[in-house]
Amino acid sequence: MIIIKKYILKETSKEEYKVLSREEKVCPICKSKLTPIGSRIRITYLISGKRVSVRIRRLRCTNKKCYKIHHELPDMLVPFKRYELSAIYSIISGKENQVGCDEKTIREVHRWWKGISNYGQTIKTIKDFKEFIHDLYLLFL
Numbered sequence: 536m537i538i539i540k541k542y543i544l545k546e547t548s549k550e551e552y553k554v555l556s557r558e559e560k561v562c563p564i565c566k567s568k569l570t571p572i573g574s575r576i577r578i579t580y581l582i583s584g585k586r587v588s589v590r591i592r593r594l595r596c597t598n599k600k601c602y603k604i605h606h607e608l609p610d611m612l613v614p615f616k617r618y619e620l621s622a623i624y625s626i627i628s629g630k631e632n633q634v635g636c637d638e639k640t641i642r643e644v645h646r647w648w649k650g651i652s653n654y655g656q657t658i659k660t661i662k663d664f665k666e667f668i669h670d671l672y673l674l675f676l
């Protein structure tokens with residue numbers, strides 16, 4: 536997975552969006568060029584609770600020795616989380632009432648956050664949170 540910051544979300548049909556990347560990415564493992572090989576749908580819940588489909592690109596590393604596939608995730612999303620980043624941020628900063636989700640999701644997000652928030656980081660804004668998620672993800676490549 537690769538997190539991208541520069542992109543346009545284009546609505547391709549009702550409740551379906553396509554991510555148009557504005558970044559030239561290289562393989563995070565070997566730094567070789569990546570080439571698109573298709574796409575897949577990622578179901579996402581917006582902060583309102585609305586369920587949408589986001590079509591993300593699958594890219595393959597052109598280095599035959601590496602040849603890894605990476606998914607290109609827009610930074611409005613959080614790896615392995617269903618809700619968009621702003622919803623997750625609202626929950627962890629105590630503004631659960633702004634998010635259209637159930638109690639179970641809120642509990643799960645708090646539990647997840649408790650497990651990863653002990654890296655000594657200071658999160659004061661959504662921008663800090665975005666950077667934290669981005670850096671955290673790089674640890675698991």
Ligand SMILES: [Zn+2]
Nearest residue numbers: 562565596601
């Ligand atoms: Zn590679």
